Amino acid sequence: MTPQAVVFDIGNVLIEWQPERFFDGIIGADRRRAMFAAVDLHAMNDRVDSGETFRNVITETAQATPEWRDEIMLWHDRWLDMASPAIDHSVRLMAALQSRGVPVFSLTNFGIQTYDLAATRYPFLRQFDRDFISGHLGIIKPNPTIYATVEQTSGIPPQALLFTDDRAENITAAAKRGWQTHHFTDPQGWADRLVTAGLLTKDDAQ
Incomplete structure (x- = not known):
């Protein structure tokens, strides 16, 4: 048909859409692997895709994992650079x-x-x-x-x-x-x- x-x-x-590639360029592959192992960032993004408020979800995740706070906030602050x-x-x-x-x-x-x-x-x-x-x-x-x-x-x-x-x-x-x-x-x-x-x-x- x-x-x-x-x-x-x-x-x-x-x-x-390659968040891993973006973070490799910002913090290096080793730190990126450690961050993605410590924090389920794709699950975080699924919450946004399911309709939760973008800023709220990213900020909540960053605050819950202070050792990665600045890096996680890049998911919000430089999102357009990831989607590129x-x-x-x-x-x-x-x-x-x-x-x-x-x-x-x-x-x-x-x-x-x-x-x-x-x-x-x-x-x-x-x-x-x-x-x-x-x-x-x-x-x-x-x-x-x-x-x-x-x-x-x-x-x-x-x-x-x-x-x-x-x-x-x-x-x-x-x-x-x-x-x-x-x-x-x-x-x-x-x-x-x-x-x-x-x-x-x-x-x-x-």
Whole structure:
């Protein structure tokens, strides 16, 4: 079936998201490994993505672990430097789909405040035809309810949705619901899939 809409994850699909790389550059790989071993920073970020207030969550975590307080606060104060840079080829693919009249949705684990912050640097985040942002929904992938919300809100049957995400567990959850899926590893692979699906020409997908 030719997809009726294309659904993009954002982190590591449209924008690079590599907190470990950021901290390696600031405090060095050894200290970064020690910090990530001592503090579950990804769980902290999941709280933000689930809808808790960005500043409050980071500040609470920093205060709870004073030996890493200054470093943890960088997660707040330099968040835009962590969520960087844009993956330009993927951004072009999004625009090419829309220019051909293909609806493009976001389906992303992203906080309320962090999404607004990211949109100040990346205007394309305001250009989706529909947004499904975990912070606003109060659900994060791979919870099946977030996929059901996309189906119900859009009115598009699962088999007519084509979804890309860099995390295998998120792809697996969508596939279990009957979605067409693509595990994102690089933008060229995604471009090729969109051509194969009949949504873009090879020239469009450059």
